[in-house]
Amino acid sequence: DSGVTQTPKHLITATGQRVTLRCSPRSGDLSVYWYQQSLDQGLQFLIQYYNGEERAKGNILERFSAQQFPDLHSELNLSSLELGDSALYFCASSARSSYNSPLHFGNGTRLTVT
Amino acid sequence: SQQGEEDPQALSIQEGENATMNCSYKTSINNLQWYRQNSGRGLVHLILIRSNEREKHSGRLRVTLDTSKKSSSLLITASRAADTASYFCATDAIQGAQKLVFGQGTRLTINP
Numbered sequence: 001d002s003g004v005t006q007t008p009k010h011l012i013t014a015t016g017q018r019v020t021l022r023c024s025p026r027s028g029d030l031s032v033y034w035y036q037q038s039l040d041q042g043l044q045f046l047i048q049y050y051n052g053e054e055r056a057k058g059n060i061l062e063r064f065s066a067q068q069f070p071d072l073h074s075e076l077n078l079s080s081l082e083l084g085d086s087a088l089y090f091c092a093s094s095a096r097s098s099y100n101s102p103l104h105f106g107n108g109t110r111l112t113v114t
Numbered sequence: 115s116q117q118g119e120e121d122p123q124a125l126s127i128q129e130g131e132n133a134t135m136n137c138s139y140k141t142s143i144n145n146l147q148w149y150r151q152n153s154g155r156g157l158v159h160l161i162l163i164r165s166n167e168r169e170k171h172s173g174r175l176r177v178t179l180d181t182s183k184k185s186s187s188l189l190i191t192a193s194r195a196a197d198t199a200s201y202f203c204a205t206d207a208i209q210g211a212q213k214l215v216f217g218q219g220t221r222l223t224i225n226p
Binding site: 033042056092098106 | 206218
């Protein structure tokens with residue numbers, strides 16, 4: 001068990017809808033990362049937060065947004081969903097803001113857009 | 115692109131044999147990490163090797179890093195059925211956007 005909790009585990013929704021994915025980082029970790037994994041694109045970095053502040057941004061669409069709250073949990077909001085947004089969404093956490101320590105991954109949220 | 119590329123994409127061996135996976139990347143890095151992913155699950159960190167290190171061991175795992183060739187290898191010795199998984203390398207570039215970029219992974223199958 002990595003200590004990172006993601007909810008829900010599965011999500012099925014229709015095109016055009018909006019969903020929120022939730023992540024609780026490992027106790028004591030200040031950084032939260034969001035990744036999208038699909039068969040054709042592999043594991044794509046979306047965004048990183050460190051202690052409530054946005055730290056780095058990757059290939060995140062404008063339809064997607066995220067935030068990290070004062071209690072350090074994070075939410076990823078996906079709106080105007082398209083079929084191509086179907087993927088596994090992973091949250092990871094680490095103690096620091098840099099990449100000289102391991103990332104701890106949750107088990108992901110599987111999003112299916114129909 | 116900084117993205118690492120694993121080679122081979124898929125590897126199938128017999129239990130007890132050694133498995134070697136390779137990773138190549140394009141830009142200078144601070145660190146390189148290896149992760150394992152069981153089907154449909156989250157990634158699990160295996161080893162982190164810094165740019166000034168050449169080799170690192172952890173149990174049956176051995177990682178090498180050659181910064182002159184921008185490549186790394188992961189060796190799993192005496193493989194077990196439980197080692198069946200996908201293995202990813204991840205790199206963070208010295209310059210540019212600070213992010214950990216994952217390769218496409220090597221799918222390892224250990225046959226009993």
